[in-house]
Each structure stands twice: as C-alpha cells, then as structure tokens.
Amino acid sequence: MSVDRDQVLRSAAALLTRKGSATMDEVARAAGISRATLHRHFAGRDALVRALEELGIQECETALAAARLGEDSAEEALRRLVKEIQPAAGLLAFLVTENQLFEDDAQHEGWSRLDDNIGALFRRGQESGEFRIDLTPVWFTEALYGLIGAAAWAVLDGRVAAKDFTHMIAELLIGGARRRVEP
Amino acid sequence: MSVDRDQVLRSAAALLTRKGSATMDEVARAAGISRATLHRHFAGRDALVRALEELGIQECETALAAARLGEDSAEEALRRLVKEIQPAAGLLAFLVTENQLFEDDAQHEGWSRLDDNIGALFRRGQESGEFRIDLTPVWFTEALYGLIGAAAWAVLDGRVAAKDFTHMIAELLIGGARRRVEP
DNA sequence: ACCAGGTGAGACAAATTTGTCTCACGAGAT
DNA sequence: ATCTCGTGAGACAAATTTGTCTCACCTGGT
Structure with missing residues (x-):
C-alpha cells in the first residue's frame, strides 16, 4: 500500500513539535512506516524539515485566503485569521522553534509574503483608527506568531482547552488583559 | 586563568538561542574556551542545559522579587515584571524551545513556582477588577512567556528595537491592540 | 626559582545518527 | 497465475558527536 505523504508529514510535525530532536527512525515509527x-x-x-516548512507555509496561505483579511473591519478579519490558522498552529509552533530554517540568510520567500500580508492587516487597522499606533505592525505580527505558539503548546500540555484557542488568542491580542468599561 | 562559569553560561545561552543544535565544540568556541x-x-x-535552566529560573526569580508583584496595582506590577525580566528574555526564549526539559514527567520545580507567582498576579488583577475574567490566569501566564519569547527573537533578528522591549510586551498584554478611546 | 592549579590542543574510542544497499514479502493489476 | 510496484526488515559503512585521556604550557602565589 502506498504511503500517504501528507499523513507522514503531519505525524512528523506532531512528533517534532513535542520532541524537536527526534531521529529519522522515531519519525518513521511515529508515522507507522519504516x-x-x-x-x-x-x-x-x-528535506523533511523543508517539506514541513512548505506544508506550514501552504497551510498559512490557505488560512490567510480563507480569512479574507481585506474585508470587514480589521478586528473581524483578525478573528477570522486566528480561527482559520488554528489547524496549522501545531506545525507553526514547531517551525518557529526550528531556527535552522532562519539561520542562513536565504529564508523561504513564503514567510515574508505571509508577514507582509499580516502586517498589512494591522496597518489597515491602524489607518482606520481601530488599532493603536504606538505599537508597530511588525510587532503585532510577531506577537501573533508568539501567541499562536504559546497557545499551541499550552493546549498540547493540557493547560488550556483546545476549544478556547481562537478566543484566547484573538481576545488577548485585540483587547488585552485590561477589563473594558461597559460603553 | 580560571574560567568564569557564569560568563560561559551566558555565551552558551546566546549561541543556543540562535542555534539550538550547536555542538559542545561550538559552545566552547563561542565562550572562548576549549x-x-x-x-x-x-x-x-x-548538564549544560540543566545549568542553563537553573540560571534561567534563578534570573526569573530575581526578576519576580525585584518586581514586587504584590504591591501597587496589578498593572503596575506587571509592567515592573516585564521590565525586570528583560535581561533574562534571551535565555528564556531558548529554554522554552528546549522541550527536552519538559518531555519527562518530572520538570523542574522552579517553573511551577514561577508559574504560580505570575498566575497569582493575574488572579489578583482579576479580583481587583483591573483585568478581564473571561481569560484564565494560566493563559495570561502562557501568553506572557510567548510574548517575551517573540520579542526576544524579534530583537535578535533586528525587526524591532531592543529599547521598546518592555513597552511592546506590557502594552500589548495589558491593553491589547485596540485603540483606546480617551476617557 | 619553584610549585600548584587550571587551561589548550590533540588523540582516541564509543555511541549515535545518517544514508545506502539488498532481499524478501504482499497487495493489487493484468 | 503471474507480474509489478511499493514496502519492511536488516545489514553496512560513513559521518558526526560525545566523553575521556594525556601532555605541554602558562599564570599566579610561595
């Protein structure tokens, strides 16, 4: 029976997210293949890590497309983005820790494209007056990645519930921790 | 001349933060020793990683003590915490990616102590009415770690300025991205 | 001058991981 | 029934990393 390449990549991502130093043998066993x-x-x-990178970028691009970042308010678009990107969160959490991908000057073009698109969303929110302007779109973007990774890890460890993923990230990123006074 | 153990640990942390797969030889060369x-x-x-973990925990505990989390408003205490923890940010960013430290059931007791103290700060803020209660203290704590790591990486890569470290993290965590209406 | 402690350089074997190869097996197609 | 393709299992060498050891050197103190 032929191996499902995509399934192998996903089980590899799941394993490597938990144990980044897993050997090829462990990855193979986790995928149920030799x-x-x-x-x-x-x-x-x-090649495996590069393929995972490709998969992660592709899933993020799919999420970005599905989130339609240019429509509605920036806040609504951001909520959609977080929701759509949740399936890729585990893989993303692994990729950001794989600093091997970024140590050479030539990093994958896909990341900059994603960064640009997400950064543009925050910039749109600033220009429309929705978002504060004392923090840069670059930082908002990095913070989004960081929160996605933190949430993915917390879910993996069972410290927070998976169903709260979108709410936790979007609410904290958009509204922060401060209690809002009723309007 | 005797080697400064602390300095070795710090250069090792700096190197391993950038390249987690660095060998003992690379670590030694980075520290300027054989x-x-x-x-x-x-x-x-x-043993080296464990020593780094000890150092990281110790620095965090020092930061927590200096921040006096129980005094003033929770918001002020949180700002102090972020400010005090900045020197340990790089080391912290490495340690959170070193999932080897957490894969065995017996993780260092120091982390739970830190988590408890930081979680208590957020809980205090919730009970005083400063912080929102629809997000858990556990998530606030995880988010703080995530933002610290993201900021440390962004500073290392030159995407954001180191001088903005405290402001970026504290403002985003406390106030979020939404523009605040003038009271 | 002498000594003691710590260090650098290098050699060495052991362990681990990787990459490649061969061979046998089995499912599905013809 | 036969053929073919993909797979599993295992062997094997190469490369890498680690841990240990020895020896020479240097520096600071006596």
Missing part, C-alpha cells in the same frame, strides 16, 4: 520508506519519500532530515 | 575546559565545568550537554 525508516527505508521515509528515506524514499524525503532524502534526509533536511 | 572543549576540554567546557567538559571540566559541565559534565555533558545535558
């Missing part, structure tokens, strides 16, 4: 087969599909560990 | 000397001070890679 190391030989894993090597037939991915030339080596580098 | 691999033999590095081994004389830290029995192996595990």
Whole structure:
C-alpha cells in the first residue's frame, strides 16, 4: 500500500513539535512506516524539515485566503485569521522553534509574503483608527506568531482547552488583559 | 586563568538561542574556551542545559522579587515584571524551545513556582477588577512567556528595537491592540 | 626559582545518527 | 497465475558527536 505523504508529514510535525530532536527512525515509527520508506519519500532530515516548512507555509496561505483579511473591519478579519490558522498552529509552533530554517540568510520567500500580508492587516487597522499606533505592525505580527505558539503548546500540555484557542488568542491580542468599561 | 562559569553560561545561552543544535565544540568556541575546559565545568550537554535552566529560573526569580508583584496595582506590577525580566528574555526564549526539559514527567520545580507567582498576579488583577475574567490566569501566564519569547527573537533578528522591549510586551498584554478611546 | 592549579590542543574510542544497499514479502493489476 | 510496484526488515559503512585521556604550557602565589 502506498504511503500517504501528507499523513507522514503531519505525524512528523506532531512528533517534532513535542520532541524537536527526534531521529529519522522515531519519525518513521511515529508515522507507522519504516525508516527505508521515509528515506524514499524525503532524502534526509533536511528535506523533511523543508517539506514541513512548505506544508506550514501552504497551510498559512490557505488560512490567510480563507480569512479574507481585506474585508470587514480589521478586528473581524483578525478573528477570522486566528480561527482559520488554528489547524496549522501545531506545525507553526514547531517551525518557529526550528531556527535552522532562519539561520542562513536565504529564508523561504513564503514567510515574508505571509508577514507582509499580516502586517498589512494591522496597518489597515491602524489607518482606520481601530488599532493603536504606538505599537508597530511588525510587532503585532510577531506577537501573533508568539501567541499562536504559546497557545499551541499550552493546549498540547493540557493547560488550556483546545476549544478556547481562537478566543484566547484573538481576545488577548485585540483587547488585552485590561477589563473594558461597559460603553 | 580560571574560567568564569557564569560568563560561559551566558555565551552558551546566546549561541543556543540562535542555534539550538550547536555542538559542545561550538559552545566552547563561542565562550572562548576549549572543549576540554567546557567538559571540566559541565559534565555533558545535558548538564549544560540543566545549568542553563537553573540560571534561567534563578534570573526569573530575581526578576519576580525585584518586581514586587504584590504591591501597587496589578498593572503596575506587571509592567515592573516585564521590565525586570528583560535581561533574562534571551535565555528564556531558548529554554522554552528546549522541550527536552519538559518531555519527562518530572520538570523542574522552579517553573511551577514561577508559574504560580505570575498566575497569582493575574488572579489578583482579576479580583481587583483591573483585568478581564473571561481569560484564565494560566493563559495570561502562557501568553506572557510567548510574548517575551517573540520579542526576544524579534530583537535578535533586528525587526524591532531592543529599547521598546518592555513597552511592546506590557502594552500589548495589558491593553491589547485596540485603540483606546480617551476617557 | 619553584610549585600548584587550571587551561589548550590533540588523540582516541564509543555511541549515535545518517544514508545506502539488498532481499524478501504482499497487495493489487493484468 | 503471474507480474509489478511499493514496502519492511536488516545489514553496512560513513559521518558526526560525545566523553575521556594525556601532555605541554602558562599564570599566579610561595
């Protein structure tokens, strides 16, 4: 029976998210295949990580497209983005810790495209008066990534409920911790 | 001349934050010492990581003590905490990615102590009416760690200015992205 | 001058991981 | 029934990393 490449990547992501130092053998066993087969599909560990990077970027781009960042208010668009990106959160949490991907000067073009699109969303929110202007869109973007990673880890460890994922991130990012006075 | 153990740990943290897969040889060279000397001070890679964990916990505890989390408003205390914890941010960013530290059931007791203290701060803010109650103290705590890590990485990559560290984290965490209407 | 302690450089074996290969097996197609 | 393709299992060498050891050197104190 032929191996489902996508399923292998997803189980690899799940394992590597928990244990970034997992060997090719462990990755193979986690996917339920032999190391030989894993090597037939991915030339080596580098190729595997690169494939995971591709998958992560692709899932993020899908999420961005589905979130229609240019429509409605920036706040609503941001909530949609967080909701749509949740399935990719675990993979994303792994990729951001894989600093091997960023240590060489030539990082994947997909990340800058994503950064630009998300940054543009925050900029739109600032220009429309929704968002504060004393924090930069770049920081908002980085903070979004950081919160997604933190939430993914907290869910994995069982410290917070998975169903609260979207609410936790979006509410904190948009409204912060301060109690809002009823209008 | 005797080696400054603390300085070795700090340079190791700086290197491992950028490249988590650095070998003992690279760590030694980064510290300006030989691999033999590095081994004389830290029995192996595990011992080195554990020592970094100890250092990180200790620095966080120092920061917590200096921030006097029980005094003034929770918001003011939180701002002090972020400010005091900034020197440990890089080390912290490395430690949270070192999931080796958490994969065994017996994690360092120091982390739970820190979590408890920080969680208590957020709970105090909720009970005093400063902070919203639809997000849990646990999530606030995780989000703080996530934002600290994200900020540390962004500063390392030059995407944001180091001098904005405290302001970025505290403002986003406390006030969120939404523009506040003048009272 | 002498000594003691700490260090650097290098050699070495052991352990681990990786990449490649061969061979046998089994499911599905013809 | 036969063929073919993909897979599992295992062997194997190469590369990497680690841990340990020895020896020479240097510096500070006596």
